[in-house]
Amino acid sequence: MVEGLVNLSGTNQNLINFDEAINLILSLKRYIVVKTKKITLNKSIGRILSKKLITLCDNPPVDISSMDGYAIKKRDCNKEKILKVVDESSAGSPSKKKVLNGQAVRIFTGGAIPFGTNKVIIQEDVKIISKNKIRITECNNSENTFIRKKGTDFKKGNLIERYSILSPRDLLLFASMGYGNFEVYKKLKISILSVGNELLQPGQKTKRNKIYASNAYGISSLLKKYSCKCEILPISKDTILSISKNLIYALKNSDLIITIGGASVGNYDLVKDTIKKMGGEFIFEKVNIRPGKPTFAGILNKIPIIGLPGNPVSSYVCTQLFVIPLIEEIFNLKPKNFSLLSVHLDSDIPANGSRMHFMRGNVFVANQQKIVSLKKEQDSSLTRTLQESNCLIIRPPFDLAKAKGDKIDIIKLI
Amino acid sequence: MVEGLVNLSGTNQNLINFDEAINLILSLKRYIVVKTKKITLNKSIGRILSKKLITLCDNPPVDISSMDGYAIKKRDCNKEKILKVVDESSAGSPSKKKVLNGQAVRIFTGGAIPFGTNKVIIQEDVKIISKNKIRITECNNSENTFIRKKGTDFKKGNLIERYSILSPRDLLLFASMGYGNFEVYKKLKISILSVGNELLQPGQKTKRNKIYASNAYGISSLLKKYSCKCEILPISKDTILSISKNLIYALKNSDLIITIGGASVGNYDLVKDTIKKMGGEFIFEKVNIRPGKPTFAGILNKIPIIGLPGNPVSSYVCTQLFVIPLIEEIFNLKPKNFSLLSVHLDSDIPANGSRMHFMRGNVFVANQQKIVSLKKEQDSSLTRTLQESNCLIIRPPFDLAKAKGDKIDIIKLI
Numbered sequence: 004m005v006e007g008l009v010n011l012s013g014t015n016q017n018l019i020n021f022d023e024a025i026n027l028i029l030s031l032k033r034y035i036v037v038k039t040k041k042i043t044l045n046k047s048i049g050r051i052l053s054k055k056l057i058t059l060c061d062n063p064p065v066d067i068s069s070m071d072g073y074a075i076k077k078r079d080c081n082k083e084k085i086l087k088v089v090d091e092s093s094a095g096s097p098s099k100k101k102v103l104n105g106q107a108v109r110i111f112t113g114g115a116i117p118f119g120t121n122k123v124i125i126q127e128d129v130k131i132i133s134k135n136k137i138r139i140t141e142c143n144n145s146e147n148t149f150i151r152k153k154g155t156d157f158k159k160g161n162l163i164e165r166y167s168i169l170s171p172r173d174l175l176l177f178a179s180m181g182y183g184n185f186e187v188y189k190k191l192k193i194s195i196l197s198v199g200n201e202l203l204q205p206g207q208k209t210k211r212n213k214i215y216a217s218n219a220y221g222i223s224s225l226l227k228k229y230s231c232k233c234e235i236l237p238i239s240k241d242t243i244l245s246i247s248k249n250l251i252y253a254l255k256n257s258d259l260i261i262t263i264g265g266a267s268v269g270n271y272d273l274v275k276d277t278i279k280k281m282g283g284e285f286i287f288e289k290v291n292i293r294p295g296k297p298t299f300a301g302i303l304n305k306i307p308i309i310g311l312p313g314n315p316v317s318s319y320v321c322t323q324l325f326v327i328p329l330i331e332e333i334f335n336l337k338p339k340n341f342s343l344l345s346v347h348l349d350s351d352i353p354a355n356g357s358r359m360h361f362m363r364g365n366v367f368v369a370n371q372q373k374i375v376s377l378k379k380e381q382d383s384s385l386t387r388t389l390q391e392s393n394c395l396i397i398r399p400p401f402d403l404a405k406a407k408g409d410k411i412d413i414i415k416l417i
Numbered sequence: 418m419v420e421g422l423v424n425l426s427g428t429n430q431n432l433i434n435f436d437e438a439i440n441l442i443l444s445l446k447r448y449i450v451v452k453t454k455k456i457t458l459n460k461s462i463g464r465i466l467s468k469k470l471i472t473l474c475d476n477p478p479v480d481i482s483s484m485d486g487y488a489i490k491k492r493d494c495n496k497e498k499i500l501k502v503v504d505e506s507s508a509g510s511p512s513k514k515k516v517l518n519g520q521a522v523r524i525f526t527g528g529a530i531p532f533g534t535n536k537v538i539i540q541e542d543v544k545i546i547s548k549n550k551i552r553i554t555e556c557n558n559s560e561n562t563f564i565r566k567k568g569t570d571f572k573k574g575n576l577i578e579r580y581s582i583l584s585p586r587d588l589l590l591f592a593s594m595g596y597g598n599f600e601v602y603k604k605l606k607i608s609i610l611s612v613g614n615e616l617l618q619p620g621q622k623t624k625r626n627k628i629y630a631s632n633a634y635g636i637s638s639l640l641k642k643y644s645c646k647c648e649i650l651p652i653s654k655d656t657i658l659s660i661s662k663n664l665i666y667a668l669k670n671s672d673l674i675i676t677i678g679g680a681s682v683g684n685y686d687l688v689k690d691t692i693k694k695m696g697g698e699f700i701f702e703k704v705n706i707r708p709g710k711p712t713f714a715g716i717l718n719k720i721p722i723i724g725l726p727g728n729p730v731s732s733y734v735c736t737q738l739f740v741i742p743l744i745e746e747i748f749n750l751k752p753k754n755f756s757l758l759s760v761h762l763d764s765d766i767p768a769n770g771s772r773m774h775f776m777r778g779n780v781f782v783a784n785q786q787k788i789v790s791l792k793k794e795q796d797s798s799l800t801r802t803l804q805e806s807n808c809l810i811i812r813p814p815f816d817l818a819k820a821k822g823d824k825i826d827i828i829k830l831i
Contacts, residue, residue, distance in 0.1 A: 044619055045649060048638035060623040062800070069796065093655075094727075095615025097626050113615055113727070115626050156799045171642075172804045172830070175635025175729055179628070179800040183620015201509025201527055205458055206597015209474040212511050212529055214593070221589025224462035228585075235459060241507075313508075313527070315589055345785065371759065382483065385570045386476070390590040416586070 017288060020400075021324075021359050024290040028300055028325050031286070031307040032332045035258050037191060043184045044177065047169055050187040051230050051334045056163040059181035062156035066116040068092075070149045073107040073129060073137060074120035082142045088135045092117055107137060116150055123149035166337040168230065188334055190232040194253035195219045198239040198246055198265035198274055199313060217386060218263045218311070218318040225322060225417065229330045241265065246277040254304050261326065264313030274310055278303055291400070292359045294383035295321040314383040320361055320395065323417055343397070343412045346373040351406050355398040363392035366413055375413055392416055431702060434814075435738075435773050438704040442714055442739050445700070445721040446746045449672050451605060457598045458591065461583055464601040465644050465748045470577040473595035476570040480530040481508070484563045487521040487543060487551060488512075488534035496556045502549045506531055521551060530564055537563035580751040582644065602748055604646040608667035609633045612653040612660055612679035612688055613727060631800060632677045632725070632732040639736060639831065643744045655679065660691040668718050675740065678727030688724055692717055705814070706773045708797040709735040728797040734775055734809065737831055757811070757826045760787040765820050769812040777806035780827055789827055806830055 019027075039053040068074065079086060086107040092098040094113030102108055102119035110116070110123055128141035157180065165173060169187075177185065202216040203209070216238050223233035236253060239245040246265070253260045265274035275288065283303035290298050294317035299310040309326060311318040331338045346366055363378040375396060378388050394413040405411060433441075453467040482488065493500060500521040506512040508527030516522055516533035524530075524537055542555035571594065579587060583601075591599065616630040617623070630652050637647035650667060653659045660679070667674045679688035689702065697717035704712050708731035713724040723740060725732040745752045760780055777792040789810060792802050808827040819825060 044634050045637065048641055060629075062628065063798065064623070064628060065626060069798070093615075094613055094628075095626060095655075113613075113628075151796060151798055155794075155796070156801050171635045171639035172733065172800075174638050175631050175733060176800045176804040178619040178631030178634040179729060181617075181619055181621075181623055181629050183618065199508055199527075201507075203595075204597065205592040205595055207595075209478070209595055212479060212509060214476065214478060214508075214527075215474075215595050217589050217592030220458050220592040221585045223459065224588050225585035227462060241509075315593060319586065319589060380569075382565065382569070384477065384483070384565055386590045386593040387570050390586045 018291045018296075019287050019289070020291050024287055024292075024298070024300075024325070025328060027286045028309070028329050029332050031259075031300065031302075031329055034302060034305060034307050035191070035333050037258070037333060038189045039186045040189050041184050042187050044174060044182060047177075047185070047187060048171065048174060049228065049230065050169050051167075051336065052165045052169065053186045053188045056177065056180065056182065056185060058157045058159055058161040058163065061154040061159050062179055063151050063153055065097075065153050067094075067151050068110045068112060068114050068116060068123045068149055069151050070123055070125045071111050072123045072125040072149065074098075074102065074110045074114075074117050074123050075107045076102065076104060076120055077122045077148075079105060079107075080122060080124060080139065080142050082139055084139045084142075085132065086137050086139070088137060090117065121148065121150070125149060166335060167339075168228070168336070188230060190230050191330060191333065192256065192258045193223075193226060193231050193233045193261060194236055194249075194257040194259075195223055195233055195261045195263065196236045196239060196246075196249045196253060197263045198241065200241045202238045202264075204238060216263075218313070218315050221315065221319050222261065222263070222311075222322045222326075225319070226326070226330070228417075229327060230334060231330065239265075241273055243273055243277045243280060246274055247281060250277065250281060250303065254306055257306060259329075260303070260306055260308040261322075262308065262310045263318050265310075275299060278308065283308065291357070292324075292361065294361065295324065296358070298325060300325070312383070315386045316363070316383040316389045319389060323395075323414075324361070327417070341414060343414060344373065344394075345410050346375045346413055348405055348407055348409050348411050349374050349376045352377060352396075352398075352404065352411075354404040355400065355402040357400050359400050360398040360402075361395040362398060363388055363416075364394050364396045364413065365392055366394045366415070375411065389416075432705045432710075433701050433703075434705050438701055438706075438712070438714075438739070439742060441700045442723070442743050443746050445673075445714065445716075445743055448716060448719060448721050449605070449747050451672070451747060452603045453600045454603050455598050456601045458588060458596060461591075461599070461601060462585065462588060463642065463644065464583050465581075465750065466579045466583065467600045467602045470591065470594065470596065470599060472571050472573055472575040472577065475568040475573050476593055477565050477567055479511075479567050481565050482506075482524045482526060482528050482530060482537045482563055483565050484537055484539045485525050486537045486539040486563065488516065488524045488528075488531050488537050489521045490516065490518060490534055491536045491562075493519060493521075494536060494538060494553065494556050496553055498553045498556075499546065500551050500553070502551060504531065535562065535564070539563060580749060581753075582642070582750070602644060604644050605744060605747065606670060606672045607637075607640060607645050607647045607675060608650055608663075608671040608673075609637055609647055609675045609677065610650045610653060610660075610663045610667060611677045612655065614655045616652045616678075618652060630677075632727070632729050635729065635733050636675065636677070636725075636736045636740075639733070640740070640744070642831075643741060644748060645744065653679075655687055657687055657691045657694060660688055661695060664691065664695060664717065668720055671720060673743075674717070674720055674722040675736075676722065676724045677732050679724075689713060692722065697722065705771070706738075706775065708775065709738065710772070712739060714739070726797075729800045730777070730797040730803045733803060737809075738775070741831070755828060757828060758787065758808075759824050760789045760827055762819055762821055762823050762825050763788050763790045766791060766810075766812075766818065766825075768818040769814065769816040771814050773814050774812040774816075776810040776812060777802055777830075778808050778810045778827065779806055780808045780829070789825065803830075
C-alpha cells in the first residue's frame with residue numbers, strides 16, 4: 004500500500020466529513036512535482052512566480068522632476084527674482100551643468116535634477132522675459148520641491164514575493180523593475196475523463212436519452228485560470244475496458260487526473276472498480292456533503308486522481324471545493340477560495356440534515372447590506388441555475404433553521 | 418474635418434471634465450467594426466458572444482430518475498408490498514418495457530423513467546428478496562417522486578443572451594445545450610506605442626537616467642482579459658520621425674491605437690504634434706482629472722487613437738477609466754467598471770481642489786464593514802503603490818473634507 008494511504012471500503016460507514024476530505028486532498032501535493040521555466044514578460048499574465056524577484060534598479064533611477072518648470076536653488080526662490088536659464092534637462096537627456104546662484108535649468112517631467120539645484124519651480128509660476136531669462140511671478144515656498152527622490156518607488160536589491168496568480172499590475176511592477184523574463188511554475192497538466200453511456204460530445208446531434216458531456220468544459224476553463232493545462236479525453240463508455248484505456252493514456256500525460264461520473268454506488272459505476280483493478284488506492288471514497296457525496300480521491304501509479312460526480316452542478320462545485328485548494332497548495336498560492344462572507348438571508352430557510360450542504364444562491368447589495376437569495380431549485384443536474392448563481396450558501400451538518408434577515412456564511416462561486 | 422469631431426486647441430481653456438471625456442471616448446465606437454468568427458467550445462473562455470444562442474435540446478431530454486432505486490407505480494407504494502423486477506433502466510440505456518401493476522424496474526441515477534411508472538422508490542427503502550423480487554420496507558409518500566422532468570433545466574428553442582465575457586459556468590451551460598462551437602467577436606487589435614528618450618525595454622541593462630517602459634506590459638495584460646490582442650510596438654524616441662514610423666505601422670495593423678507618454682505640455686511632447694502632422698484630429702486634448710490630465714483621444718486615418726500619460730499609474734488608471742469603457746461599448750458588454758461602492762474612511766481626508774481626483778487606496782472588511790484606507794503616497798510615478806492598492810477613491814471637483822468613518826465612493830482597481 005502507498006505510504007500514508009488508508010484503504011477504505013465503499014460502504015456508508017466510510018463517509019468522511021468535509022474537513023477531513025480537504026486535509027486528505029491537500030496531502031496529495033506530495034505526489035506532484037511542478038517544474039519551473041523562464042517566461043517572457045508579455046506571456047506571463049496568469050502564471051505563478053516560482054521564486055522571489057530582486058529589483059534590478061532604483062526607481063526613479065536618480066532624483067527627477069515631477070513637473071514641467073525650472074530647476075533652481077531654493078535660496079533663489081523669491082518673487083520677482085530674475086534667473087538666467089543655462090541649460091535644459093528632460094527625461095533621458097539630463098543637464099550636465101553645475102548650476103550656480105541666480106541660474107536655472109529648464110526641466111521637464113522626468114528630467115534629472117541638475118547638480119546644484121534642490122527645487123523645481125513650476126512653469127505656471129514663471130514669466131519668460133527673453134530667450135535665456137525668466138522672472139519668478141509666484142513663489143510657493145511650501146514643502147513640495149516637485150522632486151521625486153531616487154528610489155522612492157523601490158530600491159535596487161529589494162525582494163518581491165507573490166503568492167497569487169500574476170495580475171496586470173504585477174507585470175507593470177516587474178517591468179519597471181527591469182525584468183524582461185523570470186521564472187514561473189510550468190502549467191499543471193490535468194487530464195479530464197468523462198464516463199457514461201448516456202454522454203454525447205457537445206456538437207454531436209441530439210439523441211433520445213442522451214445528454215451532453217458538459218462538465219469537462221466548465222471545469223477545464225475554470226482550471227485554465229489557475230495555471231493548469233487541461234486535456235479533455237474522449238468520453239468513456241461504462242466498461243472497465245473503455246475507462247482503463249483512457250486512464251492508461253492519462254497516466255503518461257498528466258500531473259493529475261480528474262474523472263467525472265461513474266462514482267456513485269449503482270451497478271453501472273465502474274470508475275472506482277477500474278482504478279482498483281489497475282492497482283490504484285483511495286484516500287477517501289465519499290464525502291458527507293451535498294452536492295458531491297460520491298467524490299473520491301486516490302493514487303494510481305503515483306499519479307493523484309480525483310473522482311467527481313457526474314451531475315454538472317456537483318462536479319463544478321466539487322472542483323471549487325477540492326481541486327482548486329489542491330492546486331493552490333501545489334503552487335504555493337495564498338488560498339482565496341474559502342474566504343467566508345457573512346451576509347443576510349432574504350428568506351427563511353429550514354434546518355439542515357446530517358450532510359453539509361452547499362446551496363446555490365445569489366448575493367447582491369441592497370440598502371448598503373449584502374443580501375443572499377437562495378435558489379429555489381437545488382437539484383444538482385441543473386446547469387442553468389448554476390450559471391445564474393454567484394455564491395454557495397454554507398450549511399454545516401444539523402445547522403438550525405434560519406429566518407429572513409439572519410446572517411449566514413457564503414463563499415463566492417468562481 | 419471628420420464628422421462629429423471638435424477641433425480643440427492645446428490650451429487649458431479646453432480642459433474638459435471627466436463625464437464629457439467619457440462620452441466623447443464612447444463615441445469612438447462608430448469607427449470600429451468588429452468582425453465575428455466561429456470558435457470551438459474549448460477555446461472560447463474569455464471571448465464574447467456576438468449573437469444569441471438557441472438551446473438545441475431539452476435538458477433533461479426525457480423524464481429521468483434523480484436517484485438509484487426502483488421505478489414503480491405510485492399506487493404500488495405500500496409498506497411490505499412485494500414487487501416483481503422486470504427490467505433495468507440506466508443513464509443512456511432506457512428500459513423499453515411497459516410496466517404493469519405489481520411490477521418495478523431497477524433504475525439508476527439518470528435512467529429514463531419507464532413507461533407506466535410515475536415514482537422512484539430509493540434503494541435504501543427496499544429489501545431484495547430474490548433475483549427478481551423486492552419488498553418495500555419504507556414508503557415515503559411525500560411529494561418527491563425522485564423524477565427529474567424533461568426540460569426542467571432548459572427547453573429546446575430557449576434563447577440565451579450574454580453581455581459579459583464568457584465564464585466557465587457559461588461554457589458549462591453552452592456545452593449542456595449541445596454547442597460544440599458558436600460565434601464570438603474577433604479580438605480587438607490594439608497597438609501600444611510607448612514614447613520617450615528615457616525609456617529602456619525591460620530586460621535591457623539598466624542605464625543612468627533611463628527607466629523601463631513598463632506601462633505597455635501592464636496595459637496589454639489588462640486588455641487581454643477583455644478580448645483584445647495587443648501588440649507592443651518598439652519604443653519611439655522623442656522625434657516626429659520615430660513616432661510617425663510606428664504610427665504608420667500601427668494604422669495598418671490595428672482597430673485602436675494607444676500611445677503612452679509624450680502627451681503633456683513640455684517642449685518634448687511630440688505625440689500630438691505628430692498626429693496633427695499626419696492629418697489626425699482630436700476629440701479632446703486634456704481632461705480635468707488627476708492622475709491623467711494629459712489624456713487625449715482622436716482619429717487618425719479613421720483609426721481611433723487614445724493618448725495616455727507617461728507615468729505608470731496615470732496610464733494604468735486611465736486605461737481603466739477610458740479604454741475599458743470603450744471596449745465594453747464596442748463589444749456590447751454590460752459596463753462593470755463603474756459600479757460605485759460606498760465604504761467608510763479609516764482616516765480624515767482634506768477637501769479636493771478643482772480637479773477630479775482618483776486616489777489609490779485599499780478596501781478591506783473589518784467588523785462587518787467595508788473600510789477604505791488611503792495610500793499616503795499618491796505620486797503617479799509609483800508602480801509599487803499601484804500594485805499594493807486595490808481601489809480608487811473618487812473625489813469629485815471641490816469635494817469637501819471628510820472625516821474618519823464618513824462614507825465615500827470607490828471603484829475597484831482591475
